[in-house]
Amino acid sequence: GEDVEQSLFLSVREGDSSVINCTYTDSSSTYLYWYKQEPGAGLQLLTYIFSNMDMKQDQRLTVLLNKKDKHLSLRIADTQTGDSAIYFCAESHFTGGGNKLTFGTGTQLKVEL
Amino acid sequence: GAVVSQHPSRVICKSGTSVKIECRSLDFQATTMFWYRQFPKQSLMLMATSNEGSKATYEQGVEKDKFLINHASLTLSTLTVTSAHPEDSSFYICSATTGGSSPLHFGNGTRLTVT
Numbered sequence: 424g425e426d427v428e429q430s431l432f433l434s435v436r437e438g439d440s441s442v443i444n445c446t447y448t449d450s451s452s453t454y455l456y457w458y459k460q461e462p463g464a465g466l467q468l469l470t471y472i473f474s475n476m477d478m479k480q481d482q483r484l485t486v487l488l489n490k491k492d493k494h495l496s497l498r499i500a501d502t503q504t505g506d507s508a509i510y511f512c513a514e515s516h517f518t519g520g521g522n523k524l525t526f527g528t529g530t531q532l533k534v535e536l
Numbered sequence: 537g538a539v540v541s542q543h544p545s546r547v548i549c550k551s552g553t554s555v556k557i558e559c560r561s562l563d564f565q566a567t568t569m570f571w572y573r574q575f576p577k578q579s580l581m582l583m584a585t586s587n588e589g590s591k592a593t594y595e596q597g598v599e600k601d602k603f604l605i606n607h608a609s610l611t612l613s614t615l616t617v618t619s620a621h622p623e624d625s626s627f628y629i630c631s632a633t634t635g636g637s638s639p640l641h642f643g644n645g646t647r648l649t650v651t
Contacts, residue, residue, distance in 0.1 A: 456639060465542065465629050465644040466580075511579065524570075524631075524640055526579045 427514055427527035434533045441499040443530045445512035448493060455488060458498045460509045469497070469510075482495040499532075507534045532534065540632050541648055542643025549650055557615045557646045559630030563632055565610035566632035570640065571603070574627040586613050620650040 426448045435441045447455070452474050458466040472479045472486045472495075480484045485498040495512055509531050513524040539562040549555050559569055568587050572580040584605050586592040592605035602624075604616040615633075617624055627647050631640040 432613055454639070458642070463645070463647070466631075466642040468538075468641060471639050512576075523582070523585065525582075528579045 427511075427512060427525050429512060429527040429530045431528065432531050432533070434535060435502050435533050437502060437504060437532045439502055441497075441502045441506070441532055441534075443499075443510050443512075443532065445491055445495040445497075445527050447495065447512075447514045447525075447527075449514055449516060449525070450493070451516050453517060454515045455486075455495050456513040456515065457484075457486065458511045458513065458526075460511065460529070466511065476501075502532075502534050504534045504536070507532055537640040538544050540566075540630065540641045540643040542630050542646055544646060545644060546647045547649070548599045549648070551650055552619055552622055554616055554618045555620055555648060557617075557628055557630070559613045559615070559632065559643050561632040561641075563581065564632075565633055566613070567610065567635040568633050569607055569613040570631045570633075571605060571613075572629045574629060574645070576627075580629060584614075594644075617648065620648070622646065622650045625650045 425436045428446045454471050455468045456471040459469050460466050463534045472483050483500045487496045509529045513527045541560045543558045549626045571583045574580050582595050584592045584594045586605050586607040588607050592599045607613040627645050629645040631642045633640045648651050
């Protein structure tokens, strides 16, 4: 089955860049996503990238995809304390029921002053 | 746009009772809704996929008679936890999509505590 792995924890200082990494195994992934989860809340879609793209930038967020190595990363520029949360990467592939996601284990980002 | 509302956000019930959780897409029609369960400090575990007007597809190991899913309209899916037990205590999250390659949008989750 599909497997998505992330490092569990990342700590950065405010103003620095954060890079959260993700690896996946499903070579038929169509889209890859980054979601943010704050304590006690649901998941907020941050950005997503189509599997035939290498990079996508959206304001402070940059997504890099290395499809050959099945490696996805999320870079947050000028990280702020409000960015502290758990970040999940997810890969999707189509099933009969639609766009099914497999989530990574989540990376807890802690932003220190 | 793409707002998903989940209700209630928090519920406490006694063991043996049933609890219904609602998931609504407020500004789009959701042909497919997904229900997830999340244990503390863990990732989301897909429980079932729900398509409007048809029976839900449950993941392996998820009891369909215990977790009843109804997707009666393009904007509403419900998850009923029947005869709840303390081990059912968890964070349940729904997501909705218009289908195809559209991304999933998530509700804010429901914290269920069974005493």
